[in-house]
Amino acid sequence: VHRILSSSKDWAIIEEGLERCNIKFTPELVSEILQKSSLHGKNALNFFSWVGKQAGYQHTSETYNMAIKISGCGKDFMNMRRLFYEMKRRGCLVLDAWAIMIMQYGRTGLTEIALRTFTEMKTDGFNPTASTYKYLIISLCGRKGRKVDEAIKIFQEMIRSGYTPDKELLETYLGCLCEVGKLLEARNCAESLSKIGFSAPLSYSLYIRALCRAERLEEALEILDDVRTQQSSLDQHVYGSLVHALLRKGLFEQALAKVDSMKQASIHPTVHVYTSLIVHFFKERQTRSALGIFAKMEKEGCQPTTITYSAMIHGYMNMGKVADAWNVFHHMKINGPEPDFKTYSMFINCLCKASKSEEAMQLLSEMRNSGIVPSTVNFRTVFHGLNREGKQCLAQTVLQQKSALKSERKCSTLI
Numbered sequence: 001v002h003r004i005l006s007s008s009k010d011w012a013i014i015e016e017g018l019e020r021c022n023i024k025f026t027p028e029l030v031s032e033i034l035q036k037s038s039l040h041g042k043n044a045l046n047f048f049s050w051v052g053k054q055a056g057y058q059h060t061s062e063t064y065n066m067a068i069k070i071s072g073c074g075k076d077f078m079n080m081r082r083l084f085y086e087m088k089r090r091g092c093l094v095l096d097a098w099a100i101m102i103m104q105y106g107r108t109g110l111t112e113i114a115l116r117t118f119t120e121m122k123t124d125g126f127n128p129t130a131s132t133y134k135y136l137i138i139s140l141c142g143r144k145g146r147k148v149d150e151a152i153k154i155f156q157e158m159i160r161s162g163y164t165p166d167k168e169l170l171e172t173y174l175g176c177l178c179e180v181g182k183l184l185e186a187r188n189c190a191e192s193l194s195k196i197g198f199s200a201p202l203s204y205s206l207y208i209r210a211l212c213r214a215e216r217l218e219e220a221l222e223i224l225d226d227v228r229t230q231q232s233s234l235d236q237h238v239y240g241s242l243v244h245a246l247l248r249k250g251l252f253e254q255a256l257a258k259v260d261s262m263k264q265a266s267i268h269p270t271v272h273v274y275t276s277l278i279v280h281f282f283k284e285r286q287t288r289s290a291l292g293i294f295a296k297m298e299k300e301g302c303q304p305t306t307i308t309y310s311a312m313i314h315g316y317m318n319m320g321k322v323a324d325a326w327n328v329f330h331h332m333k334i335n336g337p338e339p340d341f342k343t344y345s346m347f348i349n350c351l352c353k354a355s356k357s358e359e360a361m362q363l364l365s366e367m368r369n370s371g372i373v374p375s376t377v378n379f380r381t382v383f384h385g386l387n388r389e390g391k392q393c394l395a396q397t398v399l400q401q402k403s404a405l406k407s408e409r410k411c412s413t414l415i
Contacts, residue, residue: 002036005043014043018050025051027060034066041074061087061094068097072104077113080104095121099132106139111147114139118154133158134169141176148180155189164196170206178214186210187223200227208238212245220245240272247280255280268300275308282315290315306332310343317350322359325350341372348378357385361398374405 004017037044048067064087071080098121105114140151177186190207211220246255274297281290316325344367351360360382367374379402386395
């Protein structure tokens with residue numbers, strides 16, 4: 001059925017194919033089909049409508065929820081609401097449907113409607129769950145449709161209802177408060193976390209890291225001084241964020257002093273710290289110092305990550321040292337860690353900017369050989385790079401490779 005739904009944009013042709021199918025549809029099967037066909041939103045929703053009219057079949061809460069989610073993902077909010085009210089009339093409305101709608105409105109920045117839906121849900125007698133609170137608060141804290149005062153109220157309501165926020169929610173919430181300058185509210189939140197099971201070091205660590213991400217370095221260092229007695233525990237969590245923030249501000253000497261002070265406290269720098277220093281030295285075009293940091297981290301038993309190696313590749317490319325960048329890449333391929341999608345994409349972009357698009361084309365093949373699927377953006381970057389360099393024939397080859405990959409993926413889906 002998924003093959004039929006993805007075979008055409010003409011619903012009449014798809015409907016003919018469905019009519020020929022000798023399948024007894026169950027709600028479980030329909031839910032699975034909708035999930036697999038969610039990328040073909042319009043066809044999936046047409047199928048939902050079609051199957052609902054078949055003799056002996058009736059939609060359930062699960063199939064309605066999936067259709068509501070597909071409508072929301074496609075920003076078809078009118079149809080999402082229609083399905084919701086239809087679900088309500090048929091008596092199969094459940095809490096998950098409310099949560100899905102709130103999340104879909106929130107993720108597109110329609111936070112005013114998300115809040116109204118939240119209020120409507122409670123008026124209808126449905127109590128919010130931890131996940132409902134979480135996704136509403138995260139939406140209210142987002143850059144698009146941000147409503148900080150409402151986020152504070154909902155967060156406090158969540159705590160009063162006996163729910164414990166997870167790390168993702170706390171990082172988003174505290175980060176938002178720090179970004180908009182509501183530092184008193186952020187600190188009060190951090191201090192109150194101990195009442196719901198968070199340790200003091202972890203609570204303050206989350207707060208300090210939020211301050212660092214919001215580029216409020218002075219406040220972060222002040223908080224660190226205020227909780228000096230727990231500094232050792234704190235820095236295990238916030239060390240990298242503080243050094244990174246200091247380097248971003250150009251305070252290199254203070255960053256190094258921070259590294260030294262932690263070593264004196266018998267706390268070893270994390271890979272995050274070493275990588276931040278490597279990025280800084282490459283930015284300052286101090287290759288020898290960057291390689292010295294890299295050698296030091298290996299000597300101390302701190303294993304470089306793909307992010308570390310990617311930073312080195314990027315650093316070399318910015319300095320025009322293409323051969324050295326390739327050496328780092330080949331080192332990763334041979335010794336690990338294997339380059340990931342982000343590493344490949346970054347290297348492709350750098351090579352094309354350096355008028356080395358033919359080498360970037362080579363990376364497209366290496367990606368596929370490594371089991372990583374190049375994105376449309378990857379192909380487009382190489383295509384435009386080759387055209388700029390006057391290599392139109394090779395550019396056409398890239399288009400052919402993209403088309404072949406699309407056909408392969410379609411065949412594998414059919415199988």
